[in-house]
């Protein structure tokens with residue numbers, strides 16, 4: 001049975017916590033963005049203040065085995081600063097028994113990168129490229145078998161398990177999902193996981209209408225699952241970014257050199273038809289800022305989205321689109337934003353995306369629930385300094401996308417089942 005971190009009695013107990021400390025490091029192994037560590041602090045403090053001790057486990061990067069570069073020892077200094085206490089380190093996550101035994105209430109032990117072991121992900125490593133299907137199958141079976149022991153060892157360290165790693169909740173890994181089964185009555189979500197689940201339920205579950213989704217980004221194909229699932233909830237959908245031009249071309253418009261997925265033209269028409277049948281209003285970018293090359297300093301002009309001259313390409317949403325979108329957003333009670341509406345990495349083509357961030361901040365102040373989730377739109381609100389002016393900014397790119405597609409996330413299911 002799932003426990004509630006607020007009521008659970010941590011006194012004298014050891015809690016093993018799956019955190020997402022997969023932070024970016026520079027060449028000198030200094031952390032360049034500590035958001036993920038900061039986000040985990042409330043959960044960690046709850047355990048310590050409740051009289052428990054902490055065993056922290058995480059992955060860092062994508063090591064293929066033990067590699068100094070991916071050692072979690074590099075980040076100890078920042079956890080200590082943020083938590084205000086000493087952090088011990090176990091250089092091998094499978095050989096920490098002695099250190100765990102010595103833990104007293106208030107102590108913190110960080111285990112080395114879980115992905116130094118193939119068992120964490122349960123995927124075989126070091127297979128020859130020309131390995132036969134049979135060899136692949138055998139290697140997979142072997143790692144799955146040793147994964148059980150790997151999980152058992154981690155679980156043996158603690159009295160209870162907390163999952164607070166939303167960023168890896170869409171993976172059925174040892175530490176994110178399998179381990180939960182070994183704590184049938186002592187497993188729970190940390191505050192990050194709880195916040196993410198609540199925020200998404202505010203949109204997908206019991207949303208206050210009208211609900212509007214802003215879907216941007218480069219490709220229709222990568223957002224099709226999200227669009228289709230959101231059609232079950234939204235009243236309006238604003239579609240911006242590169243993906244607009246697949247829809248425009250499908251409807252016979254001229255798109256110049258704009259991004260287009262020619263193999264998705266039929267699907268684009270199906271989406272438009274489906275929206276009509278469901279009574280969902282679609283608001284495509286009506287006008288575009290187009291450029292004569294994919295360059296921040298390219299020549300630019302504003303044209304209707306379906307009349308892009310040959311040799312020009314769409315780079316951002318135009319002013320008329322933004323005006324229409326602003327009206328829709330101001331009349332919404334719940335808004336979800338996923339994906340930039342232009343090439344926001346180039347300052348000259350970031351205006352549309354920045355304006356969306358600004359409007360979201362304005363409507364949030366007036367009581368609209370605004371959730372920003374999934375990769376680049378999160379980067380955009382953060383860059384603009386609006387991260388604390390919207391209702392919720394999701395920390396998990398891939399996990400949030402899968403959540404929005406209506407998929408069951410193994411890290412959530414393992415706690416809830």
Ligand code: AMP
Pocket residue numbers: 216217218219222240241242243259314315316338339340341342343344345375376
């Ligand atoms: P995604 O990861 O699918 O959300 O896509 C994000 C990427 O879409 C960003 O790198 C943007 O630069 C890109 N993007 C947004 N609008 C456009 C556009 N009109 N043309 C080309 N790329 C775009």
